[in-house]
Amino acid sequence: MPFVREEYTIEQPLRAFVFLVRALGFSPKAAQRLIDRGRMTQNGVRVLKAQEVQGRVEIARFVPQDLGLAPLFVHRDFCVYDKPHHLLTHPKGLYAHPSLNDALKSTFGAQANPIHRLDSLTSGLVVCARHSRSEQELKNLFLHQKVQKTYTAIVRGIVKDDEREICAPILTQKGGGDLSIRSVISPMGKSARTRIRVIERDLARDRTLIEARPLTGRTHQIRVHLDSIQHPIVGDCLYGVSDEISRFFLESSAGEREFVRLLGAPHLMLNASRIVFRYDDKEFCIDSVLRAGLLAFFYNTSFDHTSERVCR
Missing domain, CATH: 3.10.290.10 (RNA-binding S4 domain)
Structure with a gap:
């Protein structure tokens, strides 16, 4: 545990x-x-x-447990994990559930820490410091927006514009019941900007494959912004669905079967696909392997977990 x-x-x-x-x-x-x-x-x-x-x-x-999850890329100062869906980045409270922290610390020791986080429902790239000496420098890259993050998502409906920027302030709710976990578009929120680009439209299934680049870092930013333009992400159990469905997923340990039955997908179709940054005078460009699973779902093909690509 x-x-x-x-x-x-x-x-x-x-x-x-x-x-x-x-x-x-x-x-x-x-x-x-x-x-x-x-x-x-x-x-x-x-x-x-x-x-x-x-x-x-x-x-x-x-006390970390070995999850059998190996890092996608390893540098002497940091590593990058390709986090699966339905896995927390950090442990939540003192509960006995696994998180990416287990894999990280069981491999690299107690000083290793994630530099940023992904929602448990989102798959993809997470940068982690291997020791305290590099942790603050890496955090500064994210703090000063010197890291370019690209996500891939499948959204409901046909997105008309090939490219657009969504600018809408996001408010993180505090209190107010079980659904206050949702962030909302509000003039009282913090400024938020997301650029999206259409990769391909599936007219027959009424869905669109897109690329999203968050230019700010608000809670659930991509999910909130896409829902605000009436194109919620396929498999999202918080945004673009009824309160009853959201409560069902919040109050139960729903598995793949329930996701497929109620949301039409085995998980949230959002992947942190590429991350680009400079560190120690070198540029690193790392691509998610798990993005292939999202593409396979969109194109209705099989997914081979053994393939991978890391450019640097």
Whole structure:
């Protein structure tokens, strides 16, 4: 399981931070992170950094499991994974479910961290730092929009314009019930821009294969923007469907059969297909292997997982 709970007994009063560093060998940064995230408790109550503790305490540690997922590309400072559909990038809370973090840390160690994230429903490329020395530099590339990300999607309906840019502010909802997980188009939201280009139209099945380039990084940006122009992504269980269908998928562990029955596809037809950036005076251009599965669905052909292409 990703998180395991361990119990320790502290004989003499000691500050929580000091106990983690001196007695358990945590680095100061790791000890601070564990306390900040509420993973040290006593009698079910969260322990604070400067708090003196004595007696029995509980600590929840992330213990990665090997998912059998190998990185698509490896550099001495970073790696790139081709994340499958229905896999979280980070663990959510202290639940015992797998995430990309399991594959990453079981292969490269505790210092390795994802630099950005994809929705669990979205497949494709995730850049990860292999150690803390490169982590901030890589994060700065994303922060300052020096990374070009290209997605491939299948949307419902026929997109008329060969190319267009969607400019609509996106608001991340807070509270308001179970469906507040949806982002919405709102003048109170943050500015958001997405460029789309039609790759091919399927008139018989009333769907379009497109390329999308997000120029900003808002929550569910591509999904929200495409829904806002009446072309929601095929297989989307949040956008372009009824509240009842969204609640069904949020409240159950729906599998491929339910996705096909209710949404017409085995999963969300969105793939983070290509990522381009400069690092250490070199340009890296990496393509997703899993994009082939999306194309196979659109063209109704088979998908061979063994093919791959990485350009750099």
